[in-house]
Amino acid sequence: MNPYLACGECIACRSGKPNCCERVQVLGVHTDGGMCEQLVVPASNLIAAGDLALRDAAMVEFLAIGAHAVRRSNMSKGPALVIGAGPIGLGVAIFAKIAGLDITLADVSAERIEQATKVLGFGSGVLVGDAGAAKRVRAINADGYGVVFDATGSSRSIMDGFEHVAHGGTYVLVSVVKDDITFSDPEFHKREMSLLGSRNATAEDFEHVIASISAGLIPLDSLATHETTLDEVSNDLPRWAKDKKGLIKALVRI
Incomplete structure (x- = not known):
């Protein structure tokens, strides 16, 4: 398994251009597209997650x-x-x-x-x-x-x-x-x-997180407290928004 992560930085960040972070556009936040079925992004914006399991890879961005x-x-x-x-x-x-x-x-x-x-x-x-x-x-x-x-x-x-x-x-x-x-x-x-x-993260931070997970330094089992499926997410998310007892991170399993 070799999942890939979409990095929070823009192409200009990788090229070292000044003031590029003013142009960061996050899908589903600054622009529409967060819930679309397919995403097309530049290859330079993807970070290889190595051998991380899908659940672990899904935790990288917020960390x-x-x-x-x-x-x-x-x-x-x-x-x-x-x-x-x-x-x-x-x-x-x-x-x-x-x-x-x-x-x-x-x-x-x-x-x-x-x-x-x-x-x-x-x-x-x-x-x-x-x-x-x-x-x-x-x-x-x-x-x-x-x-x-x-x-x-x-x-x-x-x-x-x-x-x-x-x-x-x-x-x-x-x-x-x-x-x-x-x-x-x-x-x-x-x-x-x-x-x-401090805003978003760079490729260096993503790589640090991936290496830390691989080294067993992150208590992912304790962080990933809730899980649902695409079929149940419309019921579970509104419920968790009200009842947050024990909730740290909720994941949607495909």
Whole structure:
């Protein structure tokens, strides 16, 4: 079995042309076509998944988003805070752990925190979303975190996250929101922090994910929690949208 993956980058990215990411068009997101029966894409946009099983290959793309965010941070040691324990946040946490960072996960859902810390093996988890959240996050690392990743999709969470970055640390915004983001400029400069945006993934990130799966570093059995078929997907997806208990990643088997 030799499945292929459609990479999230455009042709121009591979050629090294500047500003090419402004022209990225994702089928089913920016343009129609996500549910069509056949796709025709340039061969240069395909990445060989080697000997990965179809289920494992289907997990590569979302994990590559987390791998890309960690690579963007350029951090390989010290404490890291990942805010948001959904699929993207878990992908960030997994690759931050692979990179050698000491992970703390924060989320508004106690179930997600428990699932991540027990099932996926992350050391620390913090429940946030109330008035005492900041104090609990600081209790783990009083001096802040060398790198903070936000994967919540919440503008309020993104703005609150600035206070958790250590002096000289890096804040990586993985989630995208339509709102304006504001922060205290004096505090930002006092800490000399770096602010990074992370979008999609590149071929290098896809290859890193595939190699990590092949090396047994990714707990795919714990991540792939739900599965359905094409015949049942119209019933299952609406139900899972309401009942998310235990849900991390749902797959549609062809």
